[in-house]
Amino acid sequence: MRNFTKSTVTRRHALLGAATVLTAPVILPTRGFGQASGPIRIAGLLPLTGGGSSFGPNMRAAHHAVVDEVNGAGGLLGRKIEYLVEDDQTNPEAGTRAATKLIDVDKVSAIMSVWASSVGSAVLPLCWENHVMMLAIAAADSIALLPHQGYFVRTQPHTELQGAQFAAFAIAQKAKHLFVLMPQTPFTDSVMKGVKDLCEPKGVKVSTLVYDAKKTSFRSEIDEVMRAAPDVLMMGGYQPDDIVVAKDVFRANYKGKIIGFAYGITPQFVEGAGKEAADGIYSIEPVPSASSSAFARLKKLMKKEDLDTYICQAYDHANLAILSIAKAGEASGTAIRDNIRKISNNDAGMHVDNALDGLKALAAGKEIKYDGASGPCKFSEIGNILSVTFRINQVQGGKIVEVKA
Amino acid sequence: VLDKLIQLTVNGVMAGAVLALPAIGLTTIFAVLRFVDFAVAGHMAVGAYAGYMLNNAFGMPPWAAIMGAFIAAGAVGIGTDHLALKPLRRSTALTLAIASIALNIVVESALRVAYGSAPRDFDIPLQRDWSFGGLHLGPQQVENAAIAIVVMAVLFLFLTFTATGKAMRAVADNPILADSKGIDPDRMTRLALGIGMGVAGIGGMLVALDTAIDPAVGFRSILSVFAAAVLGGLGSIPGAVVGGIVIGLAEELSLLGLPSTYKSGIGFLAILIILTLRPRGLLGRPA
Numbered sequence: 001m002r003n004f005t006k007s008t009v010t011r012r013h014a015l016l017g018a019a020t021v022l023t024a025p026v027i028l029p030t031r032g033f034g035q036a037s038g039p040i041r042i043a044g045l046l047p048l049t050g051g052g053s054s055f056g057p058n059m060r061a062a063h064h065a066v067v068d069e070v071n072g073a074g075g076l077l078g079r080k081i082e083y084l085v086e087d088d089q090t091n092p093e094a095g096t097r098a099a100t101k102l103i104d105v106d107k108v109s110a111i112m113s114v115w116a117s118s119v120g121s122a123v124l125p126l127c128w129e130n131h132v133m134m135l136a137i138a139a140a141d142s143i144a145l146l147p148h149q150g151y152f153v154r155t156q157p158h159t160e161l162q163g164a165q166f167a168a169f170a171i172a173q174k175a176k177h178l179f180v181l182m183p184q185t186p187f188t189d190s191v192m193k194g195v196k197d198l199c200e201p202k203g204v205k206v207s208t209l210v211y212d213a214k215k216t217s218f219r220s221e222i223d224e225v226m227r228a229a230p231d232v233l234m235m236g237g238y239q240p241d242d243i244v245v246a247k248d249v250f251r252a253n254y255k256g257k258i259i260g261f262a263y264g265i266t267p268q269f270v271e272g273a274g275k276e277a278a279d280g281i282y283s284i285e286p287v288p289s290a291s292s293s294a295f296a297r298l299k300k301l302m303k304k305e306d307l308d309t310y311i312c313q314a315y316d317h318a319n320l321a322i323l324s325i326a327k328a329g330e331a332s333g334t335a336i337r338d339n340i341r342k343i344s345n346n347d348a349g350m351h352v353d354n355a356l357d358g359l360k361a362l363a364a365g366k367e368i369k370y371d372g373a374s375g376p377c378k379f380s381e382i383g384n385i386l387s388v389t390f391r392i393n394q395v396q397g398g399k400i401v402e403v404k405a
Numbered sequence: 406v407l408d409k410l411i412q413l414t415v416n417g418v419m420a421g422a423v424l425a426l427p428a429i430g431l432t433t434i435f436a437v438l439r440f441v442d443f444a445v446a447g448h449m450a451v452g453a454y455a456g457y458m459l460n461n462a463f464g465m466p467p468w469a470a471i472m473g474a475f476i477a478a479g480a481v482g483i484g485t486d487h488l489a490l491k492p493l494r495r496s497t498a499l500t501l502a503i504a505s506i507a508l509n510i511v512v513e514s515a516l517r518v519a520y521g522s523a524p525r526d527f528d529i530p531l532q533r534d535w536s537f538g539g540l541h542l543g544p545q546q547v548e549n550a551a552i553a554i555v556v557m558a559v560l561f562l563f564l565t566f567t568a569t570g571k572a573m574r575a576v577a578d579n580p581i582l583a584d585s586k587g588i589d590p591d592r593m594t595r596l597a598l599g600i601g602m603g604v605a606g607i608g609g610m611l612v613a614l615d616t617a618i619d620p621a622v623g624f625r626s627i628l629s630v631f632a633a634a635v636l637g638g639l640g641s642i643p644g645a646v647v648g649g650i651v652i653g654l655a656e657e658l659s660l661l662g663l664p665s666t667y668k669s670g671i672g673f674l675a676i677l678i679i680l681t682l683r684p685r686g687l688l689g690r691p692a
Contacts, residue, residue, distance in 0.1 A: 048522075049517055049522045049620075050522065050621075053521075053522035053523065054523060184666045209665060210664060210665060210666050211665040211666065211668075212665055212666045212667070212668045212669050214625055214669055215625070215626075215656075215668050215669065216612050216615070216616050216622070216625050216626050217416075217420055217615060217616065219416050219420075219543070219546075220412070220413055220416050220657050220660050220665075221660075221665050223409075223412055223413075223416075223541075224660075227409075239524065240524055240617070240619060240621075243524050243526075243616070243617045244616045244617065247531060247615075247616070247617075250531055250533070251531065251532065251533055251534045251543050251545075252534055252541065253533050253534065253536075268523040268524060269524075271523065271524070271525065271526060272523070272524030272525060272526050272617040272619075273526065273617070274526050274531050276530070276531045277531055
């Protein structure tokens with residue numbers, strides 16, 4: 001029988017242990033260290049499939065376009081940029097797996113254009129724990145309130161701001177009763193609260209119902225809406241569930257106005273729901289900075305006339321990450337975190353609308369201010385975008401057109 | 406409240422009738438192969454896309470495109486099983502079930518590559534609901550339930566009155582005895598797979614007719630489908646029908662006392678209760 005009272009540690013064991021401790025930092029993965037040599041890696045974690053799949057591929061193309069331009073002009077800090085992309089499937093589980101791979105295996109400095117709030121909420125802790133910067137679209141208010149230590153900025157207006165737009169629409173329509181129908185998401189509560197806080201003092205009754213977006217039919221939920229007989233219905237889902245809701249609302253013969261988020265009311269939504277169900281539905285959309293030079297430049301770069309806000313935001317994310325690294329002179333998430341406001345919030349700097357011009361200005365020792373295609377790209381202390389404008393669209397004859405409220 | 410109760414009951418029965426078809430598919434395959442084949446979800450989507458192609462490209466009405474959904478999902482089901490699961494047939498039921506999840510991902514991904522992720526719609530006019538007093542009923546709901554009932558009836562007649570159907574049931578009851586009677590187990594396995602996946606494909610098309618078509622159309626309902634099969638008794642086709650209706654009803658009636666977000670929990674709850682109190686299910690036989 002083994003004698004546990006007697007030490008079994010021999011000198012050989014002690015030497016082996018010491019050697020292990022000494023070599024561990026070399027062998028084991030490290031975290032928070034910058035990329036000192038080789039290509040500089042930045043990544044897109046995009047909704048290439050799932051509810052956000054209408055937008056992911058274009059966002060990937062915008063990232064690629066920026067990276068290709070910079071690599072074509074000699075790279076960043078004398079090194080090539082390697083752009084990696086992973087599909088988050090608009091799903092937090094898949095998003096977490098993909099982000100873990102990007103952080104642990106690929107050692108990226110930045111994860112860009114995380115689209116869905118559920119994915120953003122799940123992935124952000126991985127980012128701040130591993131000192132990787134997240135440049136996001138994910139709009140839930142709660143994300144910016146996480147203890148992210150500054151490793152988070154977003155170019156999409158947070159949901160409280162968006163909720164206020166829905167309230168303003170209902171008030172402008174002189175609605176007496178607004179019904180907010182939303183799936184369970186990280187931003188559901190904040191949107192509903194934001195809408196209530198603005199509508200109820202103006203005498204607009206607000207009813208709410210949260211549904212399970214994983215179900216295939218929402219007939220019974222629509223029955224609840226019909227019983228309440230609202231004059232405006234806010235459809236707050238993503239594209240797949242918005243399609244089913246819109247069909248069920250049409251079947252139920254609802255006669256009031258319907259409004260949703262622009263990321264749900266897309267051309268694919270019109271195709272999926274059919275023209276009869278989609279026609280007349282309004283949507284609220286954060287407006288890209290269509291008059292900006294960055295927007296004009298992106299149109300040429302993408303060879304597209306019609307740019308949605310997400311392509312613009314993805315373009316801005318890639319430019320911001322690259323310019324922050326250049327400003328820092330170091331490729332790491334911490335370097336991006338510590339320098340992003342120096343190139344985005346600095347109104348006194350030389351205004352640039354792309355990474356190439358910004359890199360030249362920085363190389364010449366100038367301060368810069370990046371003006372984006374999605375907007376001015378100025379961030380609050382907790383990472384929220386500071387200035388955004390919205391527009392209202394409507395489906396008319398199967399096409400989505402801008403209208404006045 | 407009574408109006409609401411009746412409306413939810415109607416919605417539940419209609420949803421349950423459609424849910425019963427993929428549950429029949431799952432349970433038919435289980436009866437012969439003795440593992441839970443989660444790839445029925447992907448084959449529901451195969452059926453939905455096949456029906457969509459026949460409807461949109463060839464102008465076939467939905468009731469006719471149903472046959473295409475059955476044949477396509479059944480044929481793909483036999484083919485994918487041959488490639489992916491048959492080599493693992495000697496493994497445990499758990500291994501096969503896990504492999505079927507992987508197969509499901511492959512099938513869904515293949516559809517995504519072929520058709521993209523954007524939802525699609527059948528080329529049929531969207532009809533307003535019929536109203537009866539305070540209640541309403543959708544023509545599409547009724548059509549779907551009617552198709553589901555016809556499919557179930559045909560399957561019942563096939564299994565009860567044809568020699569092939571009886572042979573299939575014999576393999577399900579006792580494969581060794583069936584083998585000794587000269588029934589080819591491989592042929593019966595392929596038949597069970599073809600019928601099971603084919604019926605699931607019809608279920609997928611019916612779900613898509615009411616909602617929209619995308620590669621995850623089956624995956625979204627797989628928990629309810631599995632719950633229906635377990636509740637009715639895995640391996641029991643009448644059980645799958647009863648299970649489908651009960652789960653459909655339970656999900657809708659839960660709205661009387663629970664928020665809508667708990668609907669998915671009903672499936673889990675049903676599985677938990679039935680496995681605790683009556684593991685063989687409502688109409689299943691003791692192991």
